[in-house]
Amino acid sequence: MWRKTMRQKVRRWHLFAAAATAVFLYVCIFILLPGVPREVTLATAFKGTGFYYFGHVYQDALAKQKLHLNLRESIGGVENLRLLEDPSSGVQAGFVLGGVSNGKDTPDLYSLGTLYDVGFWIFYISPKRIDSLTEFRGKRIALGPKGSGIRIAGEKVFGSVGINLDTASISDLGGDAAFDALRKGLLDAVWTPFPPDAPMVKRAMKIPNVQIFGFNNADAYTRLYPEFAKIVLPRGVLNLETDKPSQDTTILGARVRVLVRKAVVFKPINSADMCAVGADDFHMFSDLGQVGHSTLR
Secondary structure (H helix, E strand, C coil): CCHHHHHHHHHHHHHHHHHHHHHHHHHHHHHHHHCCCEEEEEEECCCCCHHHHHHHHHHHHHHHCCCCEEEEECCCCHHHHHHHHHCCCCCCCCEEEEECCCCCCCCCCCEEEEEEEEEEEEEEEEECCCCCCHHCCCEEEECCCCHHHHHHHHHHHCCCCCCCCCCEEECCCCCCHHHHHCCCCCECCCCCCCCCHHHHHHCCCCCCCCCCCCCCCCCHHHHHHCCEEEEECCCCCECCCCCCCCEEEEEEEEEEEEEHHHHHHHCCCCCCHHHHHHHHHHCCCCCCEEEECCCCC
16 A cells, blocks of 8 residues: 555656646746747657657646747757757757766857756666676677767766777667667667656566666766766665665766757846746756856846
8 A cells, every 4th residue: 555655656746847847947948038939949869768758748748838849859968969059950959968068168058957867777687686887898788879978978987897899799779779679688788868757767677687787886986977976766766566676776877957059048137046946946956057058147
């Protein structure tokens, strides 16, 4: 009985979180950017990724605010940056992983702040638990498309222990295609970004013998690579009934931000504080603009 009650509470929180995020985007776009039309194009990523999933969540939620949100598929945050820097792309906003850009490289972009924390998951097939990243040497690993933000982050993490194209079989697959290959036994591991409540995470956990790699040395990674964050998955958070994960598991992660082009701003006003206050109340968004990009103040 308590498990059913807990699932209902978690479900309600996820729905509340999505609604709160949509309200946050709505306020920031139409109060902070008063010159933006009621139709906006947001660069996301490809099918089966967290960016793609949340793009559709926000599209549905913002439709209730009479905002038409067009979604532009891409290979991820790096391409989203290129689209934002190109005035002819038709893209006004885009999802970007923390650490992918900074104010010096992209001075013509504003940050609307952190929308959510995304986990960097390593799903792998094995009858026994793998405790060291070095054990993935010689394995078939999907790191995502070349040039994508998740690929850059994956190469950094695996490369830190000497795993690269010379010591493992690295695949460019990502999203649904990567998980299909993992399910069919064509891959040994998939490196991918998702928030814990994304449907793809729960589907991945249904693959026979699939496990989540836990970073016992996550503190070292966050110290050496400040763009990464430490995320602890409490026991049972993915599925209370089946007790998954079966113990507290630490993964790496990063903050997802929405960037917009300065060109769409008519007159910044002091309403960023309103967004910041609402964000703080929801405990979902923080450090508005502190990624090296200018804030709308």
